[in-house]
Amino acid sequence: GQQVMQIPQYQHVQEGEDFTTYCNSSTTLSNIQWYKQRPGGHPVFLIQLVKSGEVKKQKRLTFQFGEAKKNSSLHITATQTTDVGTYFCAGGNNDMRFGAGTRLTVKP
Amino acid sequence: DVKVTQSSRYLVKRTGEKVFLECVQDMDHENMFWYRQDPGLGLRLIYFSYDVKMKEKGDIPEGYSVSREKKERFSLILESASTNQTSMYLCASSIDRGGYGYTFGSGTRLTVV
Numbered sequence: 498g499q500q501v502m503q504i505p506q507y508q509h510v511q512e513g514e515d516f517t518t519y520c521n522s523s524t525t526l527s528n529i530q531w532y533k534q535r536p537g538g539h540p541v542f543l544i545q546l547v548k549s550g551e552v553k554k555q556k557r558l559t560f561q562f563g564e565a566k567k568n569s570s571l572h573i574t575a576t577q578t579t580d581v582g583t584y585f586c587a588g589g590n591n592d593m594r595f596g597a598g599t600r601l602t603v604k605p
Numbered sequence: 606d607v608k609v610t611q612s613s614r615y616l617v618k619r620t621g622e623k624v625f626l627e628c629v630q631d632m633d634h635e636n637m638f639w640y641r642q643d644p645g646l647g648l649r650l651i652y653f654s655y656d657v658k659m660k661e662k663g664d665i666p667e668g669y670s671v672s673r674e675k676k677e678r679f680s681l682i683l684e685s686a687s688t689n690q691t692s693m694y695l696c697a698s699s700i701d702r703g704g705y706g707y708t709f710g711s712g713t714r715l716t717v718v
Contacts, residue, residue: 506645530706539695540648542706585647592638592663593707597647 501526501588503596511604516573518599520586529562529569530593535582578603608632611696611710618717624683626713628696635700637679638707639663639671642693654679686717 502521510516520529528547532540544553546562546569553560559572569588573580583600587593612627630637636655640648640663650663652671660671668690672680679698683690693714697707 503647532707539709539712540707542708545706587648587707592650592653592661594650594664595640595648597645 501586501594501596503586503599505599506597507600507602509602509604510576512578513575516576516580516601518571518584518586518601520569520571520588520596522567522588525566526588527566528588529566530587531560531569531571532585532587532595533582534585534598538582540585573601576601576603578605609696609698609708609710611694611713613713614711616713616715618683618686618715620687620717622683622686622717624686624715624717626681626683626694626696626715628679628681628710629677630679630698630708631677632698632700632708633676634698634708635676636698637673638697638699639669639679639681640695640697641665642695642712648695651681683715686715688717691715691717 504519530545531543534540544560549566550564551562557574561570581603583598585595585598587595609630618624638653639651642648649665651669654660654673657676670682693712695712696710699705699707
């Protein structure tokens, strides 16, 4: 199956700093999804991107889908302690393949 | 809201036991999935199903089987549990083909001793 690579594996930031996680695939993706998993919880769907070059925003979160539909990023502006968790990208058609996730910790 | 319910939050089983992990969704979703989650490896797809009595292998099906006798229920079976199957197992469902977001269950943390 296709593989989705995600970096970095860990990111520790001071509250108020920005955070970005990147997702890459060797093949073109029909869509990309992003999920957040709080510590001790399960992944929760955040958003889906479908179009080449698409950019979507959810408050302080900005999601981008690359022009070639092979990469994506999630950027959080001015992190807060509530942003703590692991962020996963997932790509594919219907049977999604997940990246390994980026674990974000935020120091108050 | 869609609810995906996994029957057990924690399970401890012995090596060689047959283990059943149950998953039920209440919103008439077509698609159901089983993933296992391990540190540093993310979520890996074990099996999935697009319809009743239909199943497809994911990336790591070895040592597992599944059953989907009813649309709302998707069971993961470990025929003979081994210690390397100790993991968090996550069930998910989605409304139809087309890449809609998944709804995950709370997970079952399985320990095989």
